[in-house]
Amino acid sequence: MHARAETAASWPEEIFSILQRFEVRQVPYVPDAGHSELIERVLGSSSMRGIALTTEEEGVALLAGAWAGGQRGVLLMQSSGVGNCINMLSLVQIFRLPFLTLVTMRGEWGEFNPWQVPMGSNTQGILELSGIKVLRASRPDEVREVVEAGAAQAYNACTPTAVLLSQRLIGAKVFTK
Amino acid sequence: MSKANLLDRRAVVSELLRDRKGAFAIGGLGASTYDIAAAGDHDRNFYLWGGMGGAVMIGLGLALAQPTLPVIVITGDGEMLMGMGSLATVGLQQPKNLSIIVLDNEAYGETGGQTSHTGGTADLVGVAKACGIGDSRAISTMAEVEAFASSLQDVTAGPRFASAKIDGANLERVLSSRDGTYIVNRIRGSIGHTPI
Numbered sequence: 001m002h003a004r005a006e007t008a009a010s011w012p013e014e015i016f017s018i019l020q021r022f023e024v025r026q027v028p029y030v031p032d033a034g035h036s037e038l039i040e041r042v043l044g045s046s047s048m049r050g051i052a053l054t055t056e057e058e059g060v061a062l063l064a065g066a067w068a069g070g071q072r073g074v075l076l077m078q079s080s081g082v083g084n085c086i087n088m089l090s091l092v093q094i095f096r097l098p099f100l101t102l103v104t105m106r107g108e109w110g111e112f113n114p115w116q117v118p119m120g121s122n123t124q125g126i127l128e129l130s131g132i133k134v135l136r137a138s139r140p141d142e143v144r145e146v147v148e149a150g151a152a153q154a155y156n157a158c159t160p161t162a163v164l165l166s167q168r169l170i171g172a173k174v175f176t177k
Numbered sequence: 178m179s180k181a182n183l184l185d186r187r188a189v190v191s192e193l194l195r196d197r198k199g200a201f202a203i204g205g206l207g208a209s210t211y212d213i214a215a216a217g218d219h220d221r222n223f224y225l226w227g228g229m230g231g232a233v234m235i236g237l238g239l240a241l242a243q244p245t246l247p248v249i250v251i252t253g254d255g256e257m258l259m260g261m262g263s264l265a266t267v268g269l270q271q272p273k274n275l276s277i278i279v280l281d282n283e284a285y286g287e288t289g290g291q292t293s294h295t296g297g298t299a300d301l302v303g304v305a306k307a308c309g310i311g312d313s314r315a316i317s318t319m320a321e322v323e324a325f326a327s328s329l330q331d332v333t334a335g336p337r338f339a340s341a342k343i344d345g346a347n348l349e350r351v352l353s354s355r356d357g358t359y360i361v362n363r364i365r366g367s368i369g370h371t372p373i
Contacts (some may be wrong), residue, residue, distance in 0.1 A: 054266055060255075061238070064361070065235035069201075
């Protein structure tokens with residue numbers, strides 16, 4: 001029964017269950033193909049509010065307000081969005097936020113679009129320089145434990161954490177005419 | 178520098194917060210934070226000293242988390258211009274308890290008074306309206322400030338947006354706490370949350 005459930009659930013579904021278990025309420029996002037299944041799950045959920053952003057830094061500020069108001073949140077974005085957040089990530093340190101972000105990676109595994117490579121190559125470094133711990137999941141069978149560890153340390157220990165979801169996990173985007 | 182018929186920023190903010198009841202007040206970095214401090218320290222004051230462009234989004238996160246309490250964002254034109262996209266995000270979410278007021282001196286007062294876009298061609302009330310914030314208004318009298326102050330207590334009719342053209346005079350800084358964890362934990366404490 002347990003084993004069957006494990007093989008049946010997709011990794012985005014597993015992430016959704018973890019967010020439910022940690023009582024996440026606000027889920028700001030800038031759409032990304034790698035996050036599309038999770039975003040749909042969030043938008044259909046009664047306990048979470050999916051909040052579409054115009055740019056990722058809005059999500060960092062939103063989560064500061066949510067925390068002040070007693071709610072947990074998670075920011076969903078793609079690697080290029082990390083660059084859009086840099087100054088706003090000051091809030092994470094200043095307020096000692098229980099910050100969690102799940103970042104789908106581009107520009108690192110079979111990428112077609114060279115414009116994704118500069119930010120994709122610097123995503124981890126930028127996050128670490130901003131005082132955020134970085135964890136990574138590269139295979140479907142490790143997503144659950146990595147996201148669970150990230151959520152636990154972010155929410156229980158106020159240790160700001162980013163989980164990078166490798167392009168290898170998501171698959172390189174296929175460009176066709 | 179000061180022109181006739183412009184509102185005094187301290188008088189505007191003092192009126193907005195005079196009968197605030199349980200309202201949360203977020204001040205954009207710079208003079209708006211000093212104005213809120215000048216109106217009197219409060220455990221629901223969310224003073225910002227950085228994160229330029231983030232004030233409205235902090236207000237949105239707080240408003241969604243505490244939908245029965247009024248949330249007012251008081252910020253400047255420069256800070257609002259940097260986070261203009263957040264008006265589109267607020268328009269989409271339609272938080273009924275969120276009010277935003279821009280104290281518009283058409284300049285970057287903290288950095289030497291350089292002219293901002295609102296002193297030229299940008300119309301923030303028009304932007305807010307176009308982003309789906311139906312109740313968006315320009316304020317030019319204290320009577321209108323009073324009306325806005327009482328409307329923000331209605332947590333069923335927001336979001337609302339106002340822009341008040343204010344006198345550009347640089348006033349004495351009234352410094353609030355700059356300690357972010359103190360500020361945020363004090364707000365959390367005021368609604369019954371204990372530290373981790």
